[in-house]
Each structure stands twice: as structure tokens, then as C-alpha cells.
Amino acid sequence: MNNFEAAWLRYEKTKESESVAKLSGIVCDKKLQGNQIVQSAIRELQEGFRGLFGRELAVAESCCENRSIILSVDPLCPAESLQTAEVSPKTEPIGNSQTKKESRKESYRLSMQNGNVHITGSDANGLLYGTFSFLRKLTLQEDIQNLQEEKAPVMPLRMLNHWDNMDGSIERGYSGDSFFFVKNEVVVDERTRMYARLAASVGINAVVINNVNVKEMATYMITEKYFGKLDDMAEIFGEYGIKFYMSLNYAAPVELGELDTADPLDENVSNWWHEKMHEVFSRIQNLGGFLIKADSEGRPGPFTYGRTHADGANMLADAVAPYGGKIIWRCFVYNCKQDWRDLKTDRARSGYDNFIHLDGQFAENVILQVKNGPMDFQVREPVHPLFGGMTKTNEMLEVQIAQEYTGQQRHVCYLIPMFKEILKFKTYVNQDADTVCDIVSGKTFGQTNCGMAAVANTGNDENWTGHDLAAANFYGFGRLSFEPDLSAEEIAKEWIAMTFGQDEKVMQVLSKILMNSWPAYENYNAPLGIGWMVNPSYHYGPNVDGYEYDRWGTYHRADHLGIGVDRSHHGTGYATLYHEENAAIYDDPAKCPDELLLFFHHMPYTHVLRSGKTIIQHIYDTHFKGVEMVDEMVEDFLTLEDKLDAKRFNRMKERFFHQKEHAREWRDQINSYFYRKTGIPDEKGREIF
Ligand code: GCU
16 A cells, blocks of 8 residues: 655656766754754755765765765845845735745755855755755756756745545545545555655645545544644654644534534633644644635534634634644635526625625634635636735635546646636736735735645555646646746646656657646536536536536526526626726626636627637537547657556556547537537537437
8 A cells, every 4th residue: 555656756867967976975064954854855865866876975064075065054045136026015014924034934045166066045944945956957957067046935835735534535536545544543654754755845835634524533633532643744744844734623612522612702612722722732743723614515614603704713813823823714615505596696706705895804824715716626717806806814825736627637637827827817906916926925915824725636546646647736736836937838847857757759748748738628628617517526527417407506507599607797796806907808798708708608609709709619619629639649648658667658548548538528428418409510510419
């Protein structure tokens, strides 16, 4: 079971350049050597050199004649220029925002001076990230002769949310079972460390280990039964600069049988949590805080007691504040018992409607975690209007690299291009720092409690992510949250080289596959932003009406004349929740981008899109095109047979063959559905059933 590969930390044998060959050891002063994170950096350098160049690096406390890798920490690193580059708030700061210098934590500088490599961190985390960056350069055979790099992570929190259950299953897990839990026990072993190395190597600094749906034994994670093992795990994370987080059951005082209410304004409840947090934080040393899904999809929350989400979040925030803890509170709150006949209620509005009036009421150590779109991780959604809607509340962006609706790690779907679009989206909340990236990096409002979280895509499969190519999303998420300016293609190429080596053909084929994968998937999936059309509950495979007459608020409203949800001011009004510049575009079918048209408007199939095609012809064309794109991917992939090792080649081949078949299933079911509904034939006379 504990069989795992090294993913992108393979450190396979490579050529050593002259300047690298001269480096004979690591220099790090004694005090620094006592720091566990620095020890990880040293181990990583040693492991890297062993793998890449087949030699050992000795560690010394001070410089000698020989050329070395010199590790140091300097709180003023990197240079002042970088420190002031992006941190001055453009709008009134939220709460007690920290000073400029503190907001450039975790940064590093790499340089070459007199043949020595200097890795300087602003703190231990920065030093570790600098080390990983240096090792990346060595793996990619970059010339280090003129080594000079300064980086500070753009997102303060770079977090993974695991949806692992204590019984070992993973909600929306597509790569095996949990490696954190087996049969209601916490597992700490070699894999824990490997996981922490992988996460830290791409800059992840916070991990939530359990499912947001906290049920059964998971409620007991804050009790004596589990403290020992959880502390062991948290300690390993800590060695890699990763704060340990858990998801919390809002009704824990009741479900643990200690109180008969979880009312946030009840003094007994507040006292209970204060005592509990004192206990938990004293037993788990490296604890960062908690993630909470409340009043959502059947989970308990403050609504039960007629209280607001601010009441609930602030009560917990107060209890964790003495320990520097954070409360990450999810905004995924909607009515999941809707009547499909009800045309007025709009799930897309619910996150906004439930939270907007609370803007400014949340404590400084509360961060609202908002999904990228208003529905649920569909292949295409507009950006959530709470970004730019709220101006006095800490927010972080939640994306999903577990490909729940994007092929479940059986189809290849590289999501970094999608995340880039989301981050670049202009909210118009102010004049000059208004993108989602600006907001969640703290640039817009000057806060430091913000960042990005991804629902994780790992499991105990040997290769961590099921599809080998799905690891690009894990890698990419980390790299993007550290450095959102990197392009999706740069990240893809870096990951390919780290994972498969430097062969030009491998690079060309795999990067093309990755870059085409999201567009291909969108082509053969639900059209024009309408989403869903999947099999209920497990969310895999086409089923156009799968959710049409269900209670989850996810409808396409197709009849024989038209399709789409009217979210304009004539309809549910969702389009008007954005700042005027965006609202004017989304509200008007003539201005709305094609790819979101059916999300915002109910339109006749004969409506001519901005592309010049009718909606029905667009549906046919994109579905044929999507399959062609997959066919091409598979054909290209097969040319790599003699370039990749057989194990990984065959593993991927199997998934590609499945995707080829399954993309056809999507194409034919969707095309046939709309042909039968409309009676309008394909202009090009292709086969539709
Ligand atoms: C989706 C997903 C659930 C998950 C939920 C959430 O609805 O299907 O499994 O619990 O999102 O984000 O909380």
C-alpha cells in the first residue's frame, strides 16, 4: 500500500555543469541548522545532488576554501525593491493589516557570488522555497553561472483542501483511497513526508487534511482519541513549512454529546469552544486553524439557531484567536432542496445573497472561502460575484483540482489555463487593483489573511493522482498561487521536464496535449456555460436531463425552442450582482461572451452567436470538434511509446483510450438530445442519432 512514486521530485541523473561540479558542500550556521525547516532544505539539497549528480554534499557551519551552497536567513531579503513592489493597498485596508515587510514573508533570493551559490530566505519557509527553486533549475539544466532570482509568494495562503474521510474513502477522490486515514485511524508514515515534500516544493503552506463534510468519526478529530497521531502528522508538515488545518463540525458540542445546542450566541457554547480550542492547540503544535462548511448541503450551522454566518464564524474565530488560529468559512451556501418548477429561486445567487449583507462583520482572523464560480466547479462558469462584491471582508479563492466535473482524472484536463482566466478577471471594485488575483493576494485591500485553496486531487495510487497528467494540476496549482504571473504553458513545461525529463519530442507532445485539454473537454461537455448534464450523484458521464427535474438547483431549461437560464434583470437578476461594467455585459445577450451565454440567458436555438454560428450549429460543431481534438491527442500520445518508460506510458494509454470512447459518448448523447429536441439538422450532415 505504501508504494508511491516521486512525481516531479524524481531527481533523475543528469549532466553536471562546470559551476555545479565545483560546489562541494552546504554551508549553514549552527543556529540555522537547528531549525527543522532548514534541515528539510538541507536534506532536499542532499537528496537532489545524490539523484541528479550521484554525489554527496557535506554540511559545514562556516565557509572554507571550497565552493559551497550557502544557506542563510535575512529578514530583509529579498531586496527592498521587491518588498515594496506590490504591497501598498489600493483601497482602505481591511482590519489590522500587517506592515509591508511582514507581507513579504516566505520570500527568497538566489545568487552566485565568487562561485558560491547563496540561497537566502526572509525566513525558513523562504529558504526552503529558494532551495526547491534552485533544485528545479538544476533538474532543468539551467545555467546557474549568473544565478540571480528574487521571489516572494503572491498569495499569502496557498492551501490544499483534502476531502478525505476517516474511513479511508475520499469524497470526489479519483486516485485511490486516503493516505491520511485508514479505518478510522490517522496514518503517519513515509508517504506523509513525501506528500509534504511535494506540496512544499511548489510552495503550498497550508493543508486541510479532512473532508469539509465532517461526519461520524471525523467529529472526534478534536478529541483525545486522535491528538497524538494528528500532532505527529502536523509536525511533519511543519518541517516543510506547512500549517496543519482540519475541517470542523459546526455542531461538535452537540454531536460529541456535551451540550444540547450549538447556538453561537449561547455563552455555554462559546465557553465550550474556548476550552476545546485551548485543548486542541496545546495538543497539536503546528495547527493553523479550521475550515468550516456550515448550513450547506445538510451540514449544521448557525441558521439552525436563527443566527448569521458572521455570528457563527466570529464565535469560533474568537476561540482560536489566542493561538493565532484562522477560521476559514465557506460561502457554498444554497438551498439544495429546491423545486425544479420554481423559476424564481436561483442557486447562482445564493452565495452572494447569503453573505453580501455581512460584509465588514467578520473578525480579522476569519477568511471567507469562495468557490471560483457561483455554482460548483463546472467546466465553465462566470467568476463568483462575491469577488469584488465584498470590500471589507477577507476572502480566498477556492478551486478544484480534483476533476469532479472535468473528467475525474480519467480524462486529461489541465486546469491552470482556467485558473489563470479566473485570476485575471476584472471585478471593477476599484480603479487599478481590481482583479480576482489582486483581491485574494491582498493587493486590493491590503490584508494578509487571504489566498487560494484547491480541493486536492491526490490519493494512495502509486502515481498520486490516477492519471499521470493530473499531477500537472497539483504542481500547477502550487506554482500558480506562488507566482500567478507564470503562464499556464510555462508551468506545464516546467512540470513535464521535472516529471519526464528534457526530451524535446516529449515536451512538445505533452505540452500540446495539456494546453488543448481544457478546450477539448469544454467542447464535448455541456455547451455555452450552462453546465451540469452529468449523471447525478457521481457526476461522471453525459446525462443531459440528469439534474433537470431534481432538487439541486442546477437546470438547463431546454425545450424545443430554446435553452438557458434567464439570469438577466428580466429573470433572476443574477447578472446585476456584478459591478456595472460586468453587469452591463452579462445582462445583455448581444454583449454576453458566447461561452457564458446560456448561463445568463434563455435563448432560441436559432440565435446567432457572436461567432456567427447559430446556437444549435455551435453545439454540433463543438461536439464534433471536441472528439477530433481528443483523437489527435491520443494519436500524438502514442508516438511517445519509445520515449516514455513502459509503466507510465501504459498507464496513460489506458486512460487515453477510455477518454477517446467516452468523449464520443458525450458528443453523441448531447448532439442527439438537441437534434431530437429541435428537429434542426446539422448543416454539415454528420451522423447524429
Ligand atoms: C459539491 C460536491 C460535494 C461537496 C460540495 C462542497 O457539491 O459534489 O461532494 O461536498 O461540492 O464543495 O462542499
